[in-house]
Amino acid sequence: MQAITLMVQGTTSDAGKSALVTGLCRYYQQQGELVAPFKPQNMALNSAVTAEGGEIGRAQAVQAQACGLSPHTDMNPVLLKPNSDKTAQLILQGKAVKNLGAKSYHAYKTQAMPVVLDSFQRLLEQYQRIIVEGAGSPAEINLRQGDVANMGFAEAVDCPVILVADIERGGVFAHLVGTLELLSESEQQRILGFVINRFRGDIDILQPGIDWLEQRTGKPVFGVLPYLHDLYLESEDSVAVEQPKMDTELFNIVVPRIPRMSNHTDFDVLRLNSAVDIDFCRNPELMGKTDLIILPGSKSVRDDLVWLRENGWESVILRHLRYGGKVIGVCGGYQMLGCWVHDPHGVEGEAGSSPGLGLLDMQTTLTNEKQLKQLTGQLLMADARVKGYEIHAGISSGNALSNPVIRLENGEMEGSLSPDQQILGTYLHGLFDSPGAYASLLHWAGAKNSQPIDFETLREQGIELMAATVKQFMNMQLLEDACQSFVASKKKTP
Structure with missing residues (x-):
């Protein structure tokens, strides 16, 4: 038939x-x-x-x-x-x-x-x-x-x-x-x-x-x-902009709304949790109380780094860290946390190099071949299961990688945690989707109530x-x- x-x-x-x-x-x-x-x-x-x-x-x-x-x-x-x-x-x-x-x-x-x-x-x-x-x-x-x-x-x-x-x-x-x-x-x-x-x-x-x-x-x-x-249902592209939940007991997360943000569905499980207030914010002067800043994925990392600096985010992130706050970088956001982003072949725009935020001792070189993998492993800070995927152009190297975040099932190590335990970077999309990893990461970031949502069931x-x-x-x-x-x-x- x-x-x-x-x-x-x-x-x-x-x-x-x-x-x-x-x-x-x-x-x-x-x-x-x-x-x-x-x-x-x-x-x-x-x-x-x-x-x-x-x-x-x-x-x-x-x-x-x-x-x-x-x-x-x-x-x-x-x-x-x-x-x-x-x-x-x-x-x-x-x-x-x-x-x-x-x-x-x-x-x-x-x-x-x-x-x-x-x-x-x-x-x-x-x-x-x-x-x-x-x-x-x-x-x-x-x-x-x-x-x-x-x-x-x-x-x-x-x-x-x-x-x-x-x-x-x-x-x-x-x-x-x-x-x-x-x-x-x-x-x-x-x-x-x-x-x-x-x-x-x-x-x-x-x-x-x-x-x-x-x-x-x-x-x-x-x-x-x-x-x-x-x-x-996970959005195809646009970020859902919601009103703040206006509860002083909530755990407050800010995601800089960079122009070329990719895979913002990484944060849906956070947005759907009634104990969390997540703000996709363009202007740092308008953001309120912040417990955690997450730098999201980017389709053009060097251009979005320029945007972050021009809009005052670099100084805001540094001040947040001085006050004891935590920062997570996911994929492109992880690359931004390093010292340099090199694009010798013009993979994401004009060829050249750009200084990163210098918060992790590493550098990234963009390559023509993408890393595309489904991954599972264990979050080392709490031995919690993680499941997600890599989707990025670029290879990162440097001393920061000697303190990884995740042990993958194939035995490889992934990500980086800063020596002072305030900054975490990873290439893994879907980082928060597994309940154990969700609870562990929010506990690390200082959340008192990190009861996770079962994202797959949702x-x-x-x-x-x-x-x-x-x-x-x-x-x-x-x-x-x-x-x-x-x-x-x-x-x-x-």
């Missing part, structure tokens, strides 16, 4: 595509189907490492979990990781290829499409159903030529599409009708219908609008999904909640009938 492919596109970025794909993946998996996620092209700084040592978008790793699968590079064959506002690192089927400007990548898309179709074909041969996630909006006229992310892909593989819009943004009917109007006739025909996301209130009040939309377009609304207050609960929401609030039989009708119509076409 031929695999059924369904693509989810959105009227805007953050319309709910990733969450809906996750819910659909788990729903079909619960029906006993072999289902896999797929995103042709992703632009994100939150990525994941696959077992074979490839790099894909974080959302696709979560969607793989929803399918009961290990993440694979075929699930996201093209990943763009921005280095700046105008350039991005191109990753094809898990491996970094080159840095490209926006115009250069626009021209490169004809070469990217065969790679996308190659990965998609392998999934088709293994699974019964493929749930595809688009990127941004299919109505971005300036990006239509050579498109591989939305309708360009849908047309290439001849698959049906459902369109999701976020009612929380306002103008949901304009979003849906306007997007449809900007598509070509053949693209309009492959839109099966709509999903309205993040609805609050009485559905009876919305119903006249739904009736109008269906009459206006001749296409059904498959479901109206409610606003889920308790939903947690992620699984989010996936289950999306699947239950899809099952309850979408007409899945109507959607299935529409998919089957689309497939049947293609078989009849000579």
Whole structure:
């Protein structure tokens, strides 16, 4: 039997595509189907490492979990990781290829499409159903030529599409009708219908609008999904900015919100703990009480070091340490803690060297080849289990590495702890995700209440909640009938 492919596109970025794909993946998996996620092209700084040592978008790793699968590079064959506002690192089927400007990548898309179709074909041969996630909006006229992310892909593989819009943004009917109007006739025909996301209130009040939309377009609304207050799914890219918790008993963490921050999902488990207040702060003059400063990962370490200094963070970090505070650097943040960052080949920008913060006796040299590994080990300060992944360009060396933080399962040592025990650096993303490591690290940093969250259980609960929401609030039989009708119509076409 031929695999059924369904693509989810959105009227805007953050319309709910990733969450809906996750819910659909788990729903079909619960029906006993072999289902896999797929995103042709992703632009994100939150990525994941696959077992074979490839790099894909974080959302696709979560969607793989929803399918009961290990993440694979075929699930996201093209990943763009921005280095700046105008350039991005191109990753094809898990491996970094080159840095490209926006115009250069626009021209490169004809070469990217065969790679996308190659990965998609392998999934088709293994699974019964493929749930595809688009990127941004299919109505971005300036990006239509050579498109591989939305309708360009849908047309290439001849698959049906459902369109999701976020009612929380306002103008949901304009979003849906306007997007449809900007598509070509053949693209309009492959839109099966709509999903309205993040609805609050009485559905009876919305119903006249739904009736109008269906009459206006001749296409059904498959479901109206409610606003889920308790939903947690790892973000594809943007940092969730929340109001401070305003509790004087909380443990206070500040993360400088550097311009090229990557893999901020490292801190989700901290953000979700009611005993912790975490502030992603741009201006150090606006930050409040601070117990721990964490320097996050960076896609362009030397540029972000310049930004830290220009915005006064270096003096703030030094003052924090003089007062007895603790500092953690993760990945790029770890490299910043050293004495020098060298980029002789221009891996992350212009070739050259930059002085680090000088807080750990080490230096880092960026290399063309990325370190991509899934890792497990023991946190030496408390013999607690850690599990995560490395994803970085660069090799660090120096005396600081003689006092490591983690003993890996392969016997190697990783990370660095300063002689005064105030500064900790590591390449390990997911450092806080294991409950024992979480509790140990926060205890080291001075937290009185370091009761951890079971992060893996929380992620699984989010996936289950999306699947239950899809099952309850979408007409899945109507959607299935529409998919089957689309497939049947293609078989009849000579």
